[in-house]
Amino acid sequence: MLRTALVAFFSAASLQAQDGGQLFSLYCAACHGADGKGATGGQFPPLAGSDWVHGNAARAVEIVLRGLHGEIHVDGRTFNLEMPPQGAVLADDQIAAILTHVRSSWGNKAEPVKSETVKAIRAAGNDRKVPWTAKELLAIHPLPASEPPIANLTSQIYHGTWKDLPDFSQLEATNVEEEHDGLISVTHADRTDEFGLVWQGDLVAPESGTFVFRLDADDAARVMIDGKTVTEVRGTGPMNGSRAKQGKINLTAGPHKIRIEFVEFFGQESIALAWKGPGLPSWRNLADHPIEAAKPSIPIQPSGERAVVYRNFIADTTPRAIGIGFPGGLNLAYSADHLAPELIWSGYFMDGSRHWVDRGQGNQPPAGENVVKLSGTPALPSEARFRGYKLDPSGNPTFMVQIGDQTLQDAWKPGITGGKPGLVRSVTAGNGKNPLEILISDRLPMKQTGDLEFDLGSEIQLHVEQALVESRDGKSFLKLAPGQTAVLTYRWK
Ligand code: HEC
Structure with a gap:
């Protein structure tokens, strides 16, 4: 019934x-x-x-x-x-x-x-x-034959000995071919060492917006869109993710000229290129070789459900930076010099190989992807002092800062808001006399997009609860009254 x-x-x-x-x-x-x-x-x-x-x-x-x-x-x-x-x-x-x-x-x-x-x-x-x-x-019902990834693709081959990209405009190609499958490939180049290739074609952006290109090669390669270099891998070396580079460009919907330059000096010859952006929900390969994520040679990763701490020099932040890798592939570098979160990234946390052998030799860049630099200057007034950090049972840190007679607590953990994983930051002001102003970013423009939602630069969505934020002179600040706790969630778009 x-x-x-x-x-x-x-x-x-x-x-x-x-x-x-x-x-x-x-x-x-x-x-x-x-x-x-x-x-x-x-x-x-x-x-x-x-x-x-x-x-x-x-x-x-x-x-x-x-x-x-x-x-x-x-x-x-x-x-x-x-x-x-x-x-x-x-x-x-x-x-x-x-x-x-x-x-x-x-x-x-x-x-x-x-x-x-x-x-x-x-x-x-x-x-x-x-x-x-x-x-x-x-x-x-077979799957649709997909459009060629790059339309009107041609390849030009050059013979010569190069350890880096030459000025191809000064050189004469020995052969030009049409590549009907629209994928760049070095497999049918007519030799295995000492050659260069230049591909040209039309790449159609499905929508307008920011597109990311990821490139890896053995040996050197460069991607140009409409005559502008988007990213390049220079010099000689293997293609295993360790030399892969990423670059961004804003494109309007529709076709754009793409040019890829490549040289093979010696050894294995290969190139991998993929792009991602509005209308392309995941990485799309533009080469017949799929791109691999950089794999750290001595990966430092959170074990199970517990976050891990890294206390060596991290590139693009200050010497006293504390790296935290959270379960789920969200990572943070907090500068104890600037009292600020300076880098956040996703994927792999850190590669320990450099500091494993020579402690302190140089700076180690984050091993993962989507690295966002939030700021690079002090976040608090000059009298503020770093007072260390404590870890909860899951390894989530709370950084402590003394400002006059009050203590500011800056706690971080992974979490989910709006169905997406993000880094959840709770900032609590001590019981002082004056309100506090804390720098959120000194470089990424902040734009309100919803009730509690902001865009921070082009990659991060910031959700702010229980506090006011303010932008001026290209910087953004969090305003906290004495004793108040604000909750900020940083998510990748
Ligand atoms: C209870 C969970 C569930 C619901 C509800 C559901 N799906 Fe699915 N769907 C799946 C799973 C699981 C698969 C993959 C099955 C497999 O592994 O063989 C799938 C596969 C598919 C696929 C093919 C694979 C792909 O990702 O393109 C399509 C298309 C699809 N679903 C459409 C729909 C639509 C439209 C609806 C709503 C009318 C729907 N599904 C509701 C679980 C669900």
Whole structure:
């Protein structure tokens, strides 16, 4: 009885125009995430940027109607889970509305799905009683042949002995080729040592915004967009992530000229290049060799659920910096000289190899990615003094600062807000007489984007609770009354 009543209710409701976004929140978001990136930090497969929801809609319609189980590859990752069928719960026009929404959100671009299409697919497969496997489904609805990553790609080969990038404009190429697959590759260069390659083509930015390029090569390489160098790997050396470089550029939506220069001096010849940005929810390879994340040779990482502390020289902050690597791949360098968090980054924490052998020899850069420099000057008045730090049982630090007769506590831990992991900072002012002003950043512009939400530069979203923030002269400050605690969450966009 209940079932009949429900079906009646849903068909009545479905007479009205369906809101695909709302239905998505109700029926899909619990597993695939409100942002389409896969719920619970990507444990479920993403729909954002997934080939499975592009091209022929029938593939996704079948999945929603009849479910899916077993191994599946989505956006370079493997899942082996179970999606329950939704065909009994959702009407044809509801499925059409949901998939139309999925195919046009989070950077996805594909045709709307019609209710009649869903109806026909439902009728044709009504005798199928078990969920699909990815393999079965691909046999009938193969994934769309993707657009070439770089359009109109050509390669020019040069012969010569170079230990770094020469001025190619002064040189004559020995051969020019068209690369129809649109991927840069050194495998069909006509020799294995002592050559150079220059690729040129058109790269289409799906939306306007900031794009990040990650490059690694054996030996030297450079990426230029519209004539501007975005990032380069100089000199000779292996391609194993340790020399990889990242650079950013703002692009308007549409095609841009890309130029990649490369030289191979000796040894293995290879290049890897990937980009990421608005409309590209994850790294997209532009070379036939996938880019590897830099792997520290002696990784210092948090063990299990406990944060780890690193007390050697860290590059791009002050000599008395304290590095904290939190579980989940969030990292912080706090300067005891400037009484300020100066660097935050994600991924790997630190590589211990340099200080393992020669203690104190030079500065060690963070081993991970998305390094953001928050500030580089004192955060508090000159009479403020560092008074050490304490660690809670999870290894989370509270830095202590004395200002006159009051103590300021600056506590850090990993946390989740708005479904995204971030670093949660609680700053508590002591019971002094005067309010405190604490520098948040001396370089990243801060812009209010919501009730408690701010953009800090182009990469960080800052959520501020229980305190006021103020920007002036390109700097931003936190205002704290005596005894007050402010909670700030730093998240990558
Ligand atoms: C109970 C959790 C759950 C719900 C609810 C759910 N899915 Fe899924 N979905 C999954 C899982 C798990 C997989 C992968 C199954 C596997 O590993 O074979 C998947 C796979 C998919 C895929 C193919 C892979 C990909 O990421 O592109 C599509 C498309 C999809 N789901 C769409 C939807 C839509 C649309 C809805 C809402 C109508 C929905 N799903 C609801 C769990 C769910």
